[in-house]
Amino acid sequence: MRFERSHTRKAAVVAVASSLVLLASACGGGDDGGSSNGGGSAGALEGRGPITLASGKDTSGNLQNQLNAWNASHPNEKVELKELPEDADAQRQQMVQNAQANSDAYSVLVMDVVWTSEFAANQWITQIPEDKVPDLGKLIPATVETAKYRDKLYGVPITSDGGLLYYRKDLLTKAGITDAPKTWADMVAACQKVQALPEAKGMGCYSGQFEKYEGLTVNFAEAVNSAGGSIVDKDGKPSVNTPEAKAGLDELVNGFKTGAIPKAAITYKEEESRRAFQEGKLVFLRNWPYVYAKAAATDGTSKVAGKFGVAPLPGKDGPGVSSLGGHDYAIASSAKNKATAIDFINFMASEARQKANIEKTSQAPTWASLYDDAALNKQFPYLAPLKASIEKAQPRPRVVKYGDVTAAIQQAAYDALNGKVAPDKALADLQTKLQSLITQ
Template sequence: MKRQLIGGSAAALALALALGACGSGDDDGGTAGGDGRGPITFATGKDLTGTIQKLAAKWNAEHPGEKVRIVELPEDGDQTRQQLVQNAQIKSDAYDVIRLDAVWTAEFAARRWIVELPEAPLDPGTFMATALETGRYRGKLYAAPWLTGTGILYYRKDLLSAAGVKEPPKTWAEMFAACDKVRETPEGEGVDCYAGQYEKYEGLTVNFAEAVQSAGGTVFDAAGKPTVNTPQAKAGLQFLVDGFKDGAIPGKSITFKEEEGRRHFQEGRLLFHRNWAYVYALASATDGSSKVNGRFEVAPLPGKDGLGSGTLGGNNLAVSSFSKNKATARDFITYIVGLDTERAYGLEQSFPLSRKALYDEPAMLKKYPYLTVLKAGTERAKPRPVVIKYNEVTAAIQEHVGAAISGKKSVDQALTDLQTALSGLTD
């Protein structure tokens, strides 16, 4: 999913970290604001399609005494987080419902900036299980999953067909072999092999985590200890480093975020591309903006020895501890993440949603044929670490992985330094 709140996307890492100190989160924060009913605000990202406004208008028509006002936050995820944190630190009641990147849930819950949600009205069994877990902190639900998803592989089916390649790759070796075959065809001249997101931002953390997971490793183990000093982690980083070294991953992509890669693929200059589901609609455009409309398909991410594992992305909805109208805020969240509302939202834009049933509905599948692939990938995806110091963790990954793919450090040195840095953040 395109990162509107986190970047890579839209929007992902490994197994959940054991949580550090910094507040128990057991207190629902209710003393900071009232549990009343009345008008509320919904702090969210840019409403690019106007769909959220439509859904809010429907709520307002049915709840004239509890109307919601949409407040659009910055598109940049770091700026959004900073704005939300600043409001929470001064205990502002400016926002009632807040849209969080899934990885922020632990921090906001631990610092008692959001309140625990009752699960029964949300019908938790009907969510994608992996998405639901991103809303939990120490076993309790603090945020309802709304948008979810993981990285998928976009590929040029026309170029593979011209080169005699009948199936999308399941392994890295198969992918690079397919690139070699395509390069030998007239149609493949000037087309780069593969790219993801490698600029030093959240997307690099996501791509590194996916490479490690797709080699059978983890960035953190189940006990919350960093595990980037393993053969599997080395294989994952080596995949990226070797790709840059031999040109399979074009050198220019070291500056790619989601949009740079999306444009490179959409302009017909990339054979394989790792990105989020939002790309599908843009690459399928028939207005002349896409040169690959009707020429591409999607598949699960490949891995070292078989299909890979993506990183779970997503946005969750939570109630601010400082809201005066928490009862209305909870009901509004239940409405927004409800099956009917998610369906209406999903038919207007291509961000993947959290309710399982939508991935199998004929109307949704007709509009978004990639949903079958996305559902399978999301079920295999791993979450980023549920850790209060996530910003420091992702910064360390970006620093040391970035040094490796740019040739400033060897793979072994980068992982040794990263292991040390992460150990210092999770002790």
């Protein structure tokens, strides 16, 4: 998921007007196609007619196909794609600006899973009665939780995401390594053996996403969590200034210092790192499931097709912990035609649509049953470990001021990776900053 997968927040919560919720109808039948602009937690799902879908740049190339499937059977309620930038932070900014202007330009928002608290607290998205989403109980529970704020549903999970380790299986085998590494130390040792091969001359060892954007928050969180640390504790309080968190950050800092992580990786987002792996420039890559389909392409666009494997992320003492990624579809509070919007969301959340999407893009579904589908497992051998990764993945901080929180994390991590600030000072300063941003 990228940022997806991946990737913010303010305050103020309005009490739920339960009578309106009970009257809300996802079918909205009998009205003249007008708008219902009920805000946030009290919005009625009324109004039928054309809608828009605000989504980040579709790097998969399949989203319009999904929309065409809806539009073909709903000629009077067509969905128009409003494509936003590829960068998750820029997507969020445009959605916030639209909400603050009370504009109806965006009907359904494709939201990073960490935006729910901010958008719900500010009444920028409409609460969705759970009985309006008939398949909710068939989705992986961890994905459903990403769409909730204070135990109320504000979106529907359409895709999930867990970080995976892509590796050059052919080169590891040639170097005498039979299994994918389970720890950072194992991965570095494997790299050294592979890089000694003539065909691996000039290859970089490992990359994730280290540009200063949401992907850096994800990679930092995974490093910290995989070393036994946390950014916020189970009570929601900052807990990043610990030996465990430092051990995780040290792995990344030392990677850049030693060259195990190429210098160019400080500029990598998802796509840059994917291209580097596909072009044969990396032995190992941390990225999302969507990369699988592109790396496995046999049309000449990938130099590693048939040569790579997929494994869980490495950790300090064993397999690591992924950040929970993915996207939820939410209804903008200022949108028109919300009855059409919820019907469209249910269409996109259906098992059939999610199956069609993974077959074309390898993006992780939220339907639990699809991870047990024999045909899909044959096509995507990583599905079983991916499901386990998603089920035990740790969310990034679920806080109302997420925009400020992730910016602080990105700055601290970026300064440490660039050698501007020592890791222990970066974490101490980040702890202080988070304490000022996260209030209970």
